[in-house]
Amino acid sequence: MTDEVYSDLxxxxxxxxxxxxxxxxxxxxxxxxxxxxxxxxxxxxxVACNVTDNPQSFAYVSSLAAxxxxxKETGMECVYQLRCSDRNRMALLSxxxxxGTLGLKNILALAGDHVSLGDTPDAKPVFDLDSTTLIxxxxxxxxxxxxxxxxxxxxxxxxxxxxxxxxxxAHLKAEVxxxxxxxxxxxxxxxxxxxxxxxxxxxxxxxxxxxxxxILVGIFxxxxxxxADFFDKYVAGVDVPPDYLESMxxxxxIKDKEKxxxxxxxxxxxxxxxxLEHLKGTPAAGCHMxxxxxxxxxxxxxxxxx
Amino acid sequence: xxxxxxxxxxxxxGYLEGKQKVVVMGCGGCATFYGTGDKKAVNEMxxxxxxxxxxxxxxxxxxxxxxxxTEKCSIFLxxxxxxxENCDAIMVMSCGDGVQVVTEYxxxxxxxxxxxxxxxxxxxxxxxxPKKFKETCQSCGMCELGKTAGVCPLTACGKGLxxxxxxGVREGDKCEIDPDKDCAWVKxxxxxxxxxxxxxxxxxxxxxxxxxxxxxxLFELEKPMGMMDMMGAMMNLNTxxxxxxMMFAKPPAEEEEAKKE
Numbered sequence: 379m380t381d382e383v384y385s386d387l388x389x390x391x392x393x394x395x396x397x398x399x400x401x402x403x404x405x406x407x408x409x410x411x412x413x414x415x416x417x418x419x420x421x422x423x424x425v426a427c428n429v430t431d432n433p434q435s436f437a438y439v440s441s442l443a444a445x446x447x448x449x450k451e452t453g454m455e456c457v458y459q460l461r462c463s464d465r466n467r468m469a470l471l472s473x474x475x476x477x478g479t480l481g482l483k484n485i486l487a488l489a490g491d492h493v494s495l496g497d498t499p500d501a502k503p504v505f506d507l508d509s510t511t512l513i514x515x516x517x518x519x520x521x522x523x524x525x526x527x528x529x530x531x532x533x534x535x536x537x538x539x540x541x542x543x544x545x546x547x548a549h550l551k552a553e554v555x556x557x558x559x560x561x562x563x564x565x566x567x568x569x570x571x572x573x574x575x576x577x578x579x580x581x582x583x584x585x586x587x588x589x590x591x592x593i594l595v596g597i598f599x600x601x602x603x604x605x606a607d608f609f610d611k612y613v614a615g616v617d618v619p620p621d622y623l624e625s626m627x628x629x630x631x632i633k634d635k636e637k638x639x640x641x642x643x644x645x646x647x648x649x650x651x652x653x654l655e656h657l658k659g660t661p662a663a664g665c666h667m668x669x670x671x672x673x674x675x676x677x678x679x680x681x682x683x684x
Numbered sequence: 685x686x687x688x689x690x691x692x693x694x695x696x697x698g699y700l701e702g703k704q705k706v707v708v709m710g711c712g713g714c715a716t717f718y719g720t721g722d723k724k725a726v727n728e729m730x731x732x733x734x735x736x737x738x739x740x741x742x743x744x745x746x747x748x749x750x751x752x753x754t755e756k757c758s759i760f761l762x763x764x765x766x767x768x769e770n771c772d773a774i775m776v777m778s779c780g781d782g783v784q785v786v787t788e789y790x791x792x793x794x795x796x797x798x799x800x801x802x803x804x805x806x807x808x809x810x811x812x813x814p815k816k817f818k819e820t821c822q823s824c825g826m827c828e829l830g831k832t833a834g835v836c837p838l839t840a841c842g843k844g845l846x847x848x849x850x851x852g853v854r855e856g857d858k859c860e861i862d863p864d865k866d867c868a869w870v871k872x873x874x875x876x877x878x879x880x881x882x883x884x885x886x887x888x889x890x891x892x893x894x895x896x897x898x899x900x901x902l903f904e905l906e907k908p909m910g911m912m913d914m915m916g917a918m919m920n921l922n923t924x925x926x927x928x929x930m931m932f933a934k935p936p937a938e939e940e941e942a943k944k945e
Contacts, residue, residue, distance in 0.1 A: 463843075467891060489850050492843055492861045503843065510847035511891045526891065544851030548858075552873035556848025558886040571851050614852025614860040 384536045385483035386455050387426040390664075391567060391592040397664025398680060399457065399569075399594060400424040400673070402448060404439035410447050412671075417454040419673040423680070428486060428569075428666070431459040434612065435496025442473055446480040457540065458482045461490025466506035467515070471525055474516055478535020486540045486569060487512040491614065510559045513539050517564040541565040543593070544615045545573050545582035554585045561591050569666050572598040572609065572616050576656040583661055592663035597653065599646040599679065601672035603627050622649045647678050654682040685714040686779040687807040687817055690725075696775065697736060699801040703772035706733055707764065708803075709743040709786065711778035713750030720804045721751070721777035729777065729803065741767035748918060751782030755911075758789055765794070773799045779806040825896030831889050833875035838892060840868035846889045849873075 383389050390397045400420045402413040413429070420427060429448060431441035445456035458477050465473065477485060489509045493501040507515065515526050516539040523534040541560040547553035557568065568591055573579050579595065598616075600606035603626040610618035625645040632638040657665065665683065669675050690696075700706060708729050715721025723744045730740040743764055749756045761768055768774065768790060776783040780802060787800040808819035822839045828846070829836055838844045842861040849869035852860025857870040876885050909917075917923075 489843060489845060491852070494861055505843045505845060506894070507891050508843075508845040508847045510888050514888060542851060544853075547849065547851055548853045548855050549849065549867065549870045549873065552849050552867075552870050552885075553851070553853070555873060555882070555885040556869075559847055559888050562886060563888050614850075614854070 382536070385426070385538055387457065387484050388538045388566065390425050395664075396683060397592070397594060398424045398676070398683075399664070399666045400427040400676065401430065401666070401668045401670050402427045402444075402456075403430045403433060403670050404441060404444040406436070406438050408439075410439055410444045413444060414448055414451055416671060416673060417448050417452040420676070421452065421454055423673065423676045424667065426455040426457050426484060428457045428459055428668075431461045431488070432464060432490070432496070435463065435491040435493050435498070437496070437498050442476055442480070442482075445477070445482050449482065455484070456482060457484040457486050459486045459488060460512070461488040462505050462507050462509065462512055463490030463493055464501075464504055466504055467526060470507060470512060471515065471519070474519060474535060474537075475531070478537055483537050484540065485516060485537055486542065487516060487565075488542055495612075495614075509541055510556070510563055513541050513560055513565045514563040521564075538566045539564075540567045540569055542571060543568045543582070543586075544571040545578050546571060546575075546615050546617060548615075550581060550585050554582070557586060561589055565591060567592045567594065567663070569594040570596045572596045572613070572668055574598075574617065574619050574622065574653070576653060579657070579660060588661075593661065594664045594666040595657060595660070595662045596666045596668055597650060597679075598668045599650060599672060599675045600626055601642065601669070601675075603630050605670075619649075625649070643675060643678070646675055647682075650679055651682055654679060658683065685717060685810060686781075687810040687819070688715060688718050688720050688779050688804040689807060690720050690777075690804055691802065693732065696801075696803055699775075699799075700733070700736075700738065700773055703799075704737075704739055705741075705767075705771040705773075706738045707741045707743060707767055707771045707774045708733065709751065709760070709774060709776050709778075710745050711749075711751035711776070711782045712745040712747045712756075713752060713778070713782070715751070715778045715782070715804065716745075716747050721745075721782075722747075725777055729775070733775075741771065748914075751776060751778040752785050754785055754789055757782070757785050758793065761786070761789060761794065768794070768798065769796055771798065773801055775801050775803050777803040779804065824892070824894075825901065826893045828889070828892065831884075833872050833879060833881065835868055835872045835875060837868050837872065840866075840871070845869065846892055848885070 383392055402416055404410050404413055429441045429445040432438055441459050445458040448454055449456045487509050493503045518524050519531055519534055523531045543557045544553050606618050606623055606626045609616055629638055629641045632641055667676055708726055710726040711721035719725055726742050726744050730742050733740050743760050745760055751757050776786050783802045790796045790798050809821045810817035811820045812818055820839055842859050843850055849867050850860055853867045854863055857867050859865040859867050876882050
């Protein structure tokens with residue numbers, strides 16, 4: 379296993395800095411103008427941004443194309459999300475080589491939601507590899523310069539691979555068993571699914587035990603009630619606390635746009651202050667702020683962590 | 685067995701639009717067990733099509749006479765050769781294997797280019813019963829059950845993952861895709877826990893070798909089972925005692941009650 383550092387994200391982990399990352403979501407469009415604008419706003423606030431790959435199985439702009447364009451045009455380091463739902467092992471390998479060719483430095487390897495949950499439910503789900511075998515494949519490509527079949531790769535890609543963990547999974551022991559598999563095959567960092575409850579997080583860290591692999595804890599400060607409600611209803615493995623959801627619902631009644639924004643920010647800061655204060659006492663190496671389209675919330679939340 | 689259910693009548697009638705003479709052929713294999721190709725099902729289908737003004741010839745295949753086996757299927761098709769020759773369509777009440785054996789045999793052996801249509805939708809290789817069944821095997825050509833505590837994740841996991849549950853396991857250890865289904869990987873975890881093999885749970889399983897499933901797969905038996913061997917296998921004492929036990933044994937729940945009394 380190599381100790382090389384290829385990305386700013388990995389450099390911050392190695393230097394022991396408290397790491398903040400953000401998230402950008404390409405949409406069903408022939409451009410990535412909006413995520414590019416968002417990336418510009420996030421520059422300096424986070425070290426890198428995830429670029430989502432067909433989240434919740436809604437088919438959007440390729441995350442490879444989006445990651446490349448966003449990184450090139452804004453200078454924001456991208457974490458290219460790559461899921462197994464839509465590609466067999468050949469396509470995954472090609473895309474990883476493509477990511478290396480395009481200068482991307484981080485991949486988040488995901489199994490991905492089932493296609494039946496999204497907007498193209500009649501598609502054939504692939505899942506030729508799973509998240510563990512994808513991580514294994516990427517490490518083999520980067521470290522050994524070989525593909526899964528042992529064939530040589532000329533000028534292997536130089537990038538890091540992260541994996542996901544779901545602290546809120548209904549069966550935590552099985553989830554942690556899977557996370558340990560990812561650690562065993564060389565995952566370089568972990569990023570958790572969104573967590574709202576501190577006890578869920580504590581149970582996860584306790585079950586996992588000590589590990590050298592840095593862990594980013596996912597939080598989701600919602601910009602609107604609709605976003606929070608969508609997460610609660612449709613995102614697998616995430617429960618949004620009812621009191622937070624109610625406070626967000628109440629902001630819908632405010633007609634004045636500026637006042638509404640202020641109130642949404644107040645609700646988020648109030649809720650996440652307790653959570654982030656608690657986070658300081660956990661083994662987390664940082665925080666993944668999944669605040670899509672909501673960059674203004676990041677500075678006050680980061681301040682809590684200072 | 686291959687589970688199956690009958691297609692909606694509109695679809696079946698759609699195939700028969702403008703056609704008059706129809707052969708309805710059953711199957712004495714899986715379709716008989718699922719009531720989609722037995723004598724009763726053939727009679728009911730014939731009745732419905734007659735009401736629609738079709739001239740129907742029935743081919744009933746008794747239990748043990750499967751439409752998917754050319755040797756057996758051919759006997760019944762040859763018996764009704766003139767109806768088959770003169771029909772506008774053959775409706776086969778079996779899985780897709782049976783439909784295709786009928787297509788191939790009528791075309792290549794009988795020299796009749798006939799329109800052959802499926803009456804049923806096949807739903808997979810299933811186990812369980814007598815009432816509830818579930819798909820447990822997809823005949824992938826490379827059985828992984830030895831690595832996964834006897835539960836096939838390729839089939840029982842909605843995503844076919846080989847290395848643990850996805851992040852979407854629901855309350856009650858249910859599947860992200862369908863809350864009525866159990867998470868296969870939680871089941872595997874619990875089995876490994878009982879067997880004292882949890883260390884294996886944390887080790888990576890290699891990606892499945894799909895090269896073992898190059899379609900269409902061809903298969904050849906060195907010594908095919910003859911009709912007499914088959915009859916011998918079916919008519920032995922153990923078969924008879926097995927069926928007798930099924931007929932007269934009390935269901936487990938009743939047995940428990942009887943013990944309590």
